């Protein structure tokens with residue numbers, strides 16, 4: 482079983498490696514520099530959070546990793562390949578901000594969708610769906626429709642969909658941002674358990690300092706205009722993370738460093 486304590490120091494080859502990465506969008510109003518000179522290394526089994534103010538390029542960075550955007554500067558590899566190659570090899574599952582489930586499909590049919598598209602035979606699909614739903618504690622809800630589930634359960638179903646084809650990497654773009662705090666706490670704890678039991682590499686976008694510190698082995702702090710990495714924090718928190726760890730001095734110390742990094746980004750913006 483992987484643990485938050487082991488992963489950052491491990492000698493595993495990088496799963497994601499970016500050097501001098503930049504992305505400038507050409508728009509009718511001129512260029513928008515979404516990412517500038519981003520250097521980043523993510524090792525296998527890490528849980529990496531990207532935190533920064535709105536518009537700092539977190540989603541853009543995730544989309545570059547997923548080959549949904551092409552960088553305009555620098556290099557990036559995913560599983561030792563171009564993002565395009567990694568996408569073709571189904572290297573990652575992607576969880577969006579909103580659950581994005583099809584309302585006319587049952588939960589199991591929603592989870593089945595990427596497997597159908599990828600051409601998995603029916604018998605194999607059934608096993609994969611059952612395993613993915615068990616991982617997110619949704620066994621028994623296979624035949625329900627999304628509207629019969631709470632917001633938190635819908636987001637768990639969308640995580641199951643991303644897990645179903647067993648990609649090594651899970652890309653999660655603020656998956657719990659729209660949920661209330663109690664549900665979010667619960668899903669954070671569940672996600673940590675899921676991560677520990679699967680050993681997946683997780684890249685997780687969030688606005689929340691406690692969420693980033695609670696979940697991560699590595700926290701990447703970003704600043705806006707242009708989106709740059711201002712700090713990379715390797716967590717010193719232990720593997721076992723009960724929710725009340727958030728009141729420990731060690732946790733608060735890491736949270737303070739994240740806050741400092743975010744403030745530094747803001748003062749940079751104000752100085753422009």
Ligand SMILES: Nc1ncnc2c1ncn2[C@@H]1O[C@H](COP(=O)(O)OP(=O)(O)OP(=O)(O)O)[C@@H](O)[C@H]1O
Pocket residue numbers: 506507508513514515533534535536537538539540541542708
């Ligand atoms: N397709 C696009 N065309 C032009 N500009 C874009 C495009 N996509 C993103 N941007 C701009 O790039 C910048 C970074 O956007 P991005 O969505 O990555 O930020 P973010 O940090 O994820 O924000 P949020 O936290 O609000 O989701 C923003 O200024 C945004 O307006």
